[in-house]
Amino acid sequence: MNNRVSIAVLGASGYTGADLVRLALTHPGVEVVALSANAKAGQAMADIWPHMVPYRHLPPLVKAEDIDFSRVDFVFGCLPHAASATLLSQISGPRIIDLSADFRLKDAATYADWYGGAHPAPALLADAVYGLTEFARATLPSARLVACPGCYPTAALLALVPLARAGAIRPVNITINALSGLTGAGRSLKEANLFAEIGEAAAPYAVGHHRHMPEMEQELALAFAAPVTLSFTPHLVPMSRGELETITVELNGASVADARAIIEDFARDEPFVHLLPDGVPASTRMVRGSNHVVLNIAADRIPGRAILTVAIDNLVKGSSGQALQNMNLMAQLPEPTGLDAAPLFP
Ligand SMILES: NC(=O)C1=CN([C@@H]2O[C@H](COP(=O)(O)OP(=O)(O)OC[C@H]3O[C@@H](n4cnc5c(N)ncnc54)[C@H](OP(=O)(O)O)[C@@H]3O)[C@@H](O)[C@H]2O)C=CC1
Numbered sequence: 001m002n003n004r005v006s007i008a009v010l011g012a013s014g015y016t017g018a019d020l021v022r023l024a025l026t027h028p029g030v031e032v033v034a035l036s037a038n039a040k041a042g043q044a045m046a047d048i049w050p051h052m053v054p055y056r057h058l059p060p061l062v063k064a065e066d067i068d069f070s071r072v073d074f075v076f077g078c079l080p081h082a083a084s085a086t087l088l089s090q091i092s093g094p095r096i097i098d099l100s101a102d103f104r105l106k107d108a109a110t111y112a113d114w115y116g117g118a119h120p121a122p123a124l125l126a127d128a129v130y131g132l133t134e135f136a137r138a139t140l141p142s143a144r145l146v147a148c149p150g151c152y153p154t155a156a157l158l159a160l161v162p163l164a165r166a167g168a169i170r171p172v173n174i175t176i177n178a179l180s181g182l183t184g185a186g187r188s189l190k191e192a193n194l195f196a197e198i199g200e201a202a203a204p205y206a207v208g209h210h211r212h213m214p215e216m217e218q219e220l221a222l223a224f225a226a227p228v229t230l231s232f233t234p235h236l237v238p239m240s241r242g243e244l245e246t247i248t249v250e251l252n253g254a255s256v257a258d259a260r261a262i263i264e265d266f267a268r269d270e271p272f273v274h275l276l277p278d279g280v281p282a283s284t285r286m287v288r289g290s291n292h293v294v295l296n297i298a299a300d301r302i303p304g305r306a307i308l309t310v311a312i313d314n315l316v317k318g319s320s321g322q323a324l325q326n327m328n329l330m331a332q333l334p335e336p337t338g339l340d341a342a343p344l345f346p
């Protein structure tokens, strides 16, 4: 393909940055022109990632301040919260796709409450597009700054928004239980994330106070046209990548078959969203390494309620794959370009 877009990946020594580079390597419309790291600046991708050994030709990891952004079309921010907004707000010229949480919440005060400090660049919040691709196709082509959703909100909103918009579920008593692989926690060394600590175990974390709740509530309030307060409990499980959510909802007079038909309508023309056959619950093994989303709905034993299951790969549809899906629309490329790899199994 001629006229490939030039991309810089900030944070390429982290899990989402490296997965973005992995996907970009086989994307026919993209050229990786710059890669950044912090402590690992000065090293090569092939030195710090086992799967990058064949790609010694990639640009070296440098500090973000040393990148010449005048030759870059798209900057991907794969950096920790706060550091991301601080750095990205200093870049003018290229269009920006941020994978951190910094530009997802529209209200700077809510950000300060949940992220433990004042927003580093509140003036940019109003213009940031919330980039859950399936619901942002109208605004992505002209966006300058895109906030990719968190991995948990991505899965939850893909299951809930079509039902909420159709009035098939009620904006109360939404309970989301989620399981995540360990890459969701990033690559930095933490004692709690050692194999000996998380192997052969499953445990919830951030019980009652996970920072993805205000993000889900913000987007669901738009879909319901009513305020929403929900319950969300994430669990860490011993797998490297993948995310599964089990969501119970109250039906709003609709039957489970009605709700299923709404999801079917939504998924029919979606390249990456797949409604599973009746009775087959979603599993992480169906999507590993891919940008695909699988979901299903079943009746709860408690009358008037339904159970949704949804699975994604946290590093692909939950972050880097969705970021490239957004870039494709921003660059007027076909949406699935570079994202059509089948899931990896076994
Ligand atoms: N992991 C996931 O499943 C998902 C993550 N996200 C979000 O994406 C972002 C990246 O996550 P992830 O890849 O997991 O994180 P990692 O911890 O794996 O990587 C962080 C990256 O940022 C760099 N970095 C750290 N501090 C600074 C700093 N102060 N200035 C510049 N660069 C810095 C690191 O460089 P070095 O290695 O040199 O220290 C590294 O390249 C986060 O905001 C995360 O919340 C979003 C969706 C899913």
Ligand SMILES: CC(=O)N[C@@H](CCC(=O)OP(=O)(O)O)C(=O)O
Residues within 6 Å of the ligand: 099, 100, 101, 149, 150, 151, 152, 180, 181, 182, 183, 184, 185, 186, 234, 236
């Ligand atoms: C297992 C694990 O720790 N997961 C991360 C989610 C990563 C992600 O999507 O989130 P942000 O971009 O919002 O940080 C967490 O719960 O914080």
